[in-house]
Amino acid sequence: MSWTFVAVTSAILLWSPIVAAGSADLMARAAEAERAGDLDHAIELYGRTIEDAGSMDAVRVDAMMRRATVLEHLGHQEGALTDYDTVLALQPDNALAYNNRGRLRAELGRYRDAIADYDEALRLDATLGVAHDNRGAAWAALGNYEAAIADYNAALEIDPDHANAWNNRGGAYAQMGQFERAIADYDRAIALAPDFPYAFKNRGQSLLMLGAFDRALADFDRAIELDRGLASAFNGRGFAWFAKGELSRAIADYDEALRLDPALAEAYNGRGATYASKGQLDQAIADFDQAIALKPRLAAAYDNRAMVHLTKGNYRAAIEDFDTALRLDPTYVPSLRSRGLAHERLGQLAEAERDYGSALGLQADDPSLKAALERVRLHLRNL
Secondary structure: OOOOOOOOOOOOOOOOOOOOHHHHHHHHHHHHHHHOOOHHHHHHHHHHHHHHHOOOHHHHHHHHHHHHHHHHHOOOHHHHHHHHHHHHHHOOOOHHHHHHHHHHHHHOOOHHHHHHHHHHHHHHOOOOHHHHHHHHHHHHHOOOHHHHHHHHHHHHHHOOOOHHHHHHHHHHHHHOOOHHHHHHHHHHHHHHOOOOHHHHHHHHHHHHHOOOHHHHHHHHHHHHHHOOOOHHHHHHHHHHHHHOOOHHHHHHHHHHHHHHOOOOHHHHHHHHHHHHHOOOHHHHHHHHHHHHHHOOOOHHHHHHHHHHHHHOOOHHHHHHHHHHHHHHOOOOHHHHHHHHHHHHHOOOHHHHHHHHHHHHHHOOOOHHHHHHHHHHHHHHHOO
16 A cells, blocks of 8 residues: 655745845745756755855755755655754754654654654644644554544544545555445545546555456556556556456556566566466466565465465475465465365375364355365364
């Protein structure tokens, strides 16, 4: 799930009208360069503004806030952090700077540091809805979806038209398995922001989970139309094609997702599952290997690789992968069922009985599991 964080530049002009003409001209030229996409030149001009401002802290702060957002856009996170640190040394009560530094820390994976910054931003300005939204995204990234939803609710109380908060709250509901509620939130986000690619992509993912593959495809198509660089939308559409049995189209979308984002483990996992369905088992294993190398806690990749080992008759290798998948997700019934089958094929009937029994305890109305458990118990009685 993708959580979107929001930056805020100066809400108002932060410097006094009594500003040296040189600083005002440099700031205007920097802003124009930024709008024109000449970001390196914008950084240079913001730097010259900071130097020219001398002791005028308000001008320096505004220029540093703007330069930090440009630096981050160019991937210079440490430089951006340095600017926010300096801003907060000059203006310790700058809530927007705390929000923006928190957002940057979150993007670097430093979620608890980010939450501390959002806490301070909201202490300084309880009406800063974007800080609630961003703190919610940080909580969600840590897996605390209840805390995330509480923050999204607070953000929406402050600004009911905040499309990003609707989108992010939908993501939290989706992670909790509440897909209908997630879709309702994505609907609201899209109504407020019809060109919001992440909301279409996220709604498509929830529709996938409900088996609404054609509607999901339409959402992924729209997300891609809005942002051809959105790798996760190609990944989602690949899964939708896979679910519909359109395996070649699925592989084409997974290929594009990986061209855009070579570190997208989920796309390797999805493409591997598609290769496995086509009977290309060695290619499937290669993709699962890559998915696991990129994301060692991706339980689905271990389960999928185990299924290929099981298909090839490599039962011990399959059990090893099922073991890992179940350490990561102990309640995943397909892994329990398939590990039971691998044990049964190896003649390890007590282990097979344990796995089938555990799976049946989680999915009591499955007749195939009941049959498998009875079959193993019959063999054990006849020993």
